[in-house]
Amino acid sequence: xxxxxxxxxxxPMACQTGSxxxxxxxxxxxxxxxxxxFIQIWFTDVLGIPKAFNITPAELENALEEGMTxxxxxxxxxxxxxxxxxxxxxxxxxxxxxxxxxGVAPVARVFADVTNLDxxxxxxxxxxxxxxxLERAHDKGYSFYAAPELEYFYFxxxxxxxxxxxxxxxxxxxxxxxxxxxxxxxVLTLEEMGIPVExxxxxxxxxxxxxxxxxxxxxxxxxTVMTARLMVKELAQESGVTATFMPKPLAGVQGSGxxxxxxxxxxxxxxxxxxxxxxALSKVAKGFIAGVLRHAREITAVTNQWVNSYKRLVPGxxxxxxxxxxxxxxxxxxxxxLAKRGRADSxxxxxxxxxxxxxxxxxxxxVLAAGLKGIEEGYELPPEADANLYDMTPQERMxxxxxxxxxxxxxxxxxxxxxxxxxDALGEHVFEWFLRNKRAEWTDYKLQVTPFELKRYLxx
Amino acid sequence: xEALLVHPDPPPAAISQTLEQAGYPWKAAAGAHAATAMEPxxxxxxxxxxxxxxxxxxxxLCRALRKRDLPLEPLxxxxxxxxxENLELREDLFDDFCLSPPQSAEIAARLKHLFWRTGRGTRPxxxxxxxxxxxxxxxxxxxxxxxxxxxxxxxxxxxxxxTHPGKVFSRETLLSRVWGYEYYGGARTVDVHxxxxxxxxxxxxxxxxxxxxxxxxxFGQSRWSI
Numbered sequence: 208x209x210x211x212x213x214x215x216x217x218x219p220m221a222c223q224t225g226s227x228x229x230x231x232x233x234x235x236x237x238x239x240x241x242x243x244x245f246i247q248i249w250f251t252d253v254l255g256i257p258k259a260f261n262i263t264p265a266e267l268e269n270a271l272e273e274g275m276t277x278x279x280x281x282x283x284x285x286x287x288x289x290x291x292x293x294x295x296x297x298x299x300x301x302x303x304x305x306x307x308x309x310g311v312a313p314v315a316r317v318f319a320d321v322t323n324l325d326x327x328x329x330x331x332x333x334x335x336x337x338x339x340x341l342e343r344a345h346d347k348g349y350s351f352y353a354a355p356e357l358e359y360f361y362f363x364x365x366x367x368x369x370x371x372x373x374x375x376x377x378x379x380x381x382x383x384x385x386x387x388x389x390x391x392x393x394v395l396t397l398e399e400m401g402i403p404v405e406x407x408x409x410x411x412x413x414x415x416x417x418x419x420x421x422x423x424x425x426x427x428x429x430x431t432v433m434t435a436r437l438m439v440k441e442l443a444q445e446s447g448v449t450a451t452f453m454p455k456p457l458a459g460v461q462g463s464g465x466x467x468x469x470x471x472x473x474x475x476x477x478x479x480x481x482x483x484x485x486x487a488l489s490k491v492a493k494g495f496i497a498g499v500l501r502h503a504r505e506i507t508a509v510t511n512q513w514v515n516s517y518k519r520l521v522p523g524x525x526x527x528x529x530x531x532x533x534x535x536x537x538x539x540x541x542x543x544x545l546a547k548r549g550r551a552d553s554x555x556x557x558x559x560x561x562x563x564x565x566x567x568x569x570x571x572x573x574v575l576a577a578g579l580k581g582i583e584e585g586y587e588l589p590p591e592a593d594a595n596l597y598d599m600t601p602q603e604r605m606x607x608x609x610x611x612x613x614x615x616x617x618x619x620x621x622x623x624x625x626x627x628x629x630x631d632a633l634g635e636h637v638f639e640w641f642l643r644n645k646r647a648e649w650t651d652y653k654l655q656v657t658p659f660e661l662k663r664y665l666x667x
Numbered sequence: 668x669e670a671l672l673v674h675p676d677p678p679p680a681a682i683s684q685t686l687e688q689a690g691y692p693w694k695a696a697a698g699a700h701a702a703t704a705m706e707p708x709x710x711x712x713x714x715x716x717x718x719x720x721x722x723x724x725x726x727x728l729c730r731a732l733r734k735r736d737l738p739l740e741p742l743x744x745x746x747x748x749x750x751x752e753n754l755e756l757r758e759d760l761f762d763d764f765c766l767s768p769p770q771s772a773e774i775a776a777r778l779k780h781l782f783w784r785t786g787r788g789t790r791p792x793x794x795x796x797x798x799x800x801x802x803x804x805x806x807x808x809x810x811x812x813x814x815x816x817x818x819x820x821x822x823x824x825x826x827x828x829x830t831h832p833g834k835v836f837s838r839e840t841l842l843s844r845v846w847g848y849e850y851y852g853g854a855r856t857v858d859v860h861x862x863x864x865x866x867x868x869x870x871x872x873x874x875x876x877x878x879x880x881x882x883x884x885x886f887g888q889s890r891w892s893i
Contacts (some may be wrong), residue, residue, distance in 0.1 A: 224846070229688065233806050233819045241814065242804045304816035352855065401821060401863035423859045472855055475838065552855075 231271045231429025234317070241304060244312040248275060248295050249433070250319045251333050254512065254635055254644070255566025257433055259316070260295075271297055274322065284640045285321070285331045289317050293329050295319035301430060306396050306438075318430050319372045330636035333568035337426055340572040340632055344471070344579060350476060351575050352470045353403070354422035354555075355432060357474035357563045358463035359439060360456050361386045361414050362449045369456050371414030372448065383448065393442050400438070402431055409645040412460035413526075422468065422555075425571045432465075432567040454511070454562035455518040462519030462526060465563040468544075469574060470555040471495065477517040486534070486543065486591075487554065493588040494530055496541055496556055498581020499574060500589065503530045503540060503560065505626035506573040507612050508619035508645065509633070510561040514652045517615045519562060522597050530610045531592035538596045540612070560612060569633060569641075576632035617649050669695045669707040672714040672727050672739070676701070679717060682745070685771040686715075687844055688823075690794075691778070692802040692830060699731035700722065710739075713773070713781065717745040719767055722753060729760040737843065745769050764869035770890055794829050796887055799875060810872050820846070824860050828876060828886035837883040857884070 216642045238246065248270070252258055260277065262270055269275075274294035279285035285293065301318040321332035328335040344351050363370040372386045394404045397418070418439070420431055436452055438482040443450035455462035471478040471491065479492035488496075499506075511520065520526050525537060532541035542557040561570050580586075589608070596609065604611075613619035620642060623629050630638045669692070673682060676695035686693045693715075696702040702711075718725035725744070732739040754764065762781055764860060765773050782888065794801040796874035798811040806817040806822055817825065827845045828836075836844075838857040846856070862885055863875035877885045 226688065230819045233822065236806050241805050300819055303818055350855070398866040398869075400816070401818065401867050403862045403866045421859075421862060424856070427859075475855070 208247075208336050212420055212558035213574065224240060227299070227496060231268075234271065234302045236306070237302070238267060238315065241313050241511045243304065243315045245314050246270075247305075247314060247316040248297055248319045249316050250321055251433060251566065251568060252282045252539040253331060253569070253640060255331060255333070255569070256283065256563070257437055258282060272406075272506040274319075276324070278314075279321070279329070279331070281503050281567075282331075283644070285329075287331075287636075290324070292324060293328075293331075294322045294324055297320055300474055303400060303482055306399055324506055330634050331640070333572075333637070334426070334429070336633055336637055337429055337568040337572045339634070340575050340579075341424075341426060345576060347579070347582075349424045349471045351571070352422045352472060352555075353425045353428040353467055353571055354420060354469075355428065355465050355561075355563075355567070356417055357432070357435060357439075357452070358415060358417045359450055359452045359563060360412070360463065361389065361416065362451060362456070364444075364449045364539070369451075369458070374504060385448070386414060386416070389443060389446055389448065390418070393439055394418065396438055396442060397435060397468070400434065402435060412457065412462075415461065415463065422470070425575065426568075429567040429571055432563075436563070444543060452563040454513065454516045454564055461524045463563050464526060464559065465521065465561040465565065465567075465570075466557050466559045467558050467574075468555045469562055469568075469578070471578070472552075477552040477554045480551040482551065487545075488543065488588075489554075491582055492554065492556070494584075494586055496543070496581070497586035498577045498584075499556075499558060499577065500530055500532060500541060501581065501586055502573075502577035502615055502628050504610065504619075504622045507560060507625075507628050508576055508616065508623040509573045509629065509641070510558075510570045511612075511619065512565055512616075512645065513562075514616050514648060516562050516564065517613070517619070520560070520612055520614075528611050529592070529596040529604065530612060531589070531596060531639035532556070533592045536592060536595065539592055569637070573632050574630055578630055580628055614647060615649075620645055620649070657659050669709050669712040672696055672702055672706075672711040672732070674698075674702075674714070674716045674725065675720040678715070679719060679767075679769065681769050681771060682715060682717060682774065683844075684847060684860055685769075685774045687827065688771070689775045689778070690826065692829060698727075699728050702732065710737075713741045713743070713778070713785075714739055715743045715745065715778070716761070717767065717769070718747070718750055719745070721883075722746070722750055726753075726757065726760060729757075730869065733760055741778075741785045743774070743781060745774075794826070796829050796832055796875070798872065799829060801826055810868060815867055817864075820860055821864050821867065823865055824857075828884070831886065832887035835879045835882055835885045839881065 243264060246267055247259045247261055249257060275294040276292050278291050279293040280291040285540050297317040302315060304313050304315045307313060308595050320334050321329040322617065323329050341351060361372050363372060381525045388433055390407055397404055403421040405421050407418045414662040422437065440450045452463060479489055481489035482486060520528055522528060531539045532543060533539035534543050534545060540559055542559060558574060613622055624642055671691050671693040673693045673695045676697040678695050687889055694705055696705055716725050729742060732742060741762040744764040745767050746764055747767045763777050765777055792802060792804045801808045808817055808822060808825060824845050841857045861876055865876055868875060875886060878884050
């Protein structure tokens with residue numbers, strides 16, 4: 208086998224089934240048969256911004272076998288002191304022809320893992336970070352599944368302030384039709400790309416939409432989130448509309464979250480399910496959820512990484528604020544939906560903090576790391592929160608030992624910096640860079656004098 | 668193409684996986700009796716006989732297959748290195764041989780060559796089912812003339828199902844036959860891939876892959892319906 212000497216150990220799934228040559232052959236043959244003109248090599252920087260470069264079919268074989276060298280210093284989170292060159296190693300299992308555009312020769316994409324020149328995983332590559340934590344889960348016999356719900360807004364393109372498409376405009380009927388048909392065509396395109404969508408519904412805020420992705424293993428899902436975000440934005444742009452995954456684009460209405468359902472399987476069996484338990488939750492599930500709760504404040508900087516993320520995490524808009532779990536209380540951070548009767552494999556929990564502007568690789572990695580820690584250490588699951596947490600006074604919450612999520616990026620960074628768990632999950636390189644970058648973001652933000660302040664204080 | 672006869676039953680994993688991947692239908696037979704009993708209507712397309720389980724048994728089967736009015740060919744024999752001397756004076760019992768443990772690429776290459784030389788039953792290139800066409804040579808799939816943009820594993824899964832229409836497979840079977848034995852992603856992976864395939868097949872053709880409750884999946888109509 209000539210692909211990835213060191214990195215090979217991490218490749219879960221099909222890559223190890225001894226047919227790497229055949230996968231490459233499949234890719235090369237398909238490119239030839241379908242007349243693909245360009246292949247986009249996709250990867251992600253540390254902040255979750257998609258990056259790509261194009262190669263021609265002539266370069267593809269070499270790229271599959273040896274990888275493509277590129278200068279990492281221009282990518283956020285990739286720069287290093289000594290060596291700036293890194294290698295993009297396409298993962299042939301992710302090869303996919305992109306939806307055809309009329310009159311344009313087909314274009315394909317393939318996700319790449321970034322490695323050092325000697326083939327070892329590059330510490331700055333988010334896909335490698337997630338692989339590493341998944342491998343830890345695999346060592347214990349677990350595979351980790353995720354099903355996120357992506358919320359986003361459509362806005363008119365040509366205005367400087369966000370202008371919802373279907374907010375009481377004079378043309379309300381036709382314009383909101385446009386948003387709905389846009390979402391419909393987006394869902395169809397995603398399905399065409401092999402991304403099954405569970406629901407797509409109009410959310411509560413004006414011009415807000417939601418696309419629910421059906422569960423798959425966490426690595427594929429992180430790739431899928433990247434693909435879905437890109438397709439949503441691209442198709443919107445083609446229709447002259449802007450799509451945004453900004454966590455809180457409009458004050459006074461709900462923000463966009465990425466509630467994600469997580470489950471753990473041991474082979475064919477849902478490791479979260481225990482029919483004998485009063486909540487049908489296994490010891491593994493309780494340990495996992497307890498781990499996520501206990502480390503929730505530390506991982507929030509990763510699941511909610513922008514200054515703006517914290518404007519979503521406020522009372523009154525169904526966003527979680529209090530670190531607690533419940534079965535049917537949507538104000539809780541962790542919701543455990545009732546497993547359907549006879550559907551043992553549907554046991555899961557929903558983590559409601561992340562927003563759709565996170566880096567999905569890193570977000571899934573830190574949630575898994577927190578959960579595994581809970582299982583390893585046998586954390587006790589705190590009692591279910593039954594009251595509406597928003598109605599409680601701070602004193603009552605304190606008495607019940609219910610902390611809040613960090614209230615700002617600055618607070619989240621303080622928590623993260625103290626966290627061995629996050630440092631360990633992300634690796635030293637990403638951990639350091641992320642903190643540095645985010646502190647700079649916070650400083651930039653603090654330098655602003657906002658319209659709010661002018662309106663409020665100018666008369667002082 | 669009719670099935671290849673494979674011996675012993677079950678055959679070594681390397682052989683069955685190679686045949687699956689190359690798209691040869693096959694059935695395993697323990698001996699000459701089973702080989703006759705299970706023979707397809709139009710006869711076996713050829714045979715891969717592995718002497719791992721016993722040299723005498725393997726030769727007995729080869730002899731039986733060659734003694735027929737129409738001797739079965741091509742016949743590929745798989746033997747261990749220390750069995751090579753036993754091949755002497757038995758040249759008529761096989762058309763080609765390779766060494767055990769068998770290498771996937773070698774078996775595939777030798778079979779391909781044998782079929783080419785015997786000029787019959789060459790590797791199946793097209794699998795057709797209703798509006799679905801799979802070209803095994805070029806890895807392309809199309810529905811009603813429209814190409815499907817499949818990932819590698821989606822293609823492999825569809826190929827496996829489409830070459831065994833009407834048969835129900837459990838998730839475990841699909842996992843071991845399509846993904847391979849070393850795969851550890853869990854049987855959920857099969858569900859995930861079936862869902863993706865259905866999404867790509869589109870509304871009108873997604874019924875091609877049917878869920879058989881608490882068993883697994885079936886491609887196309889059940890053999891018992893209609």
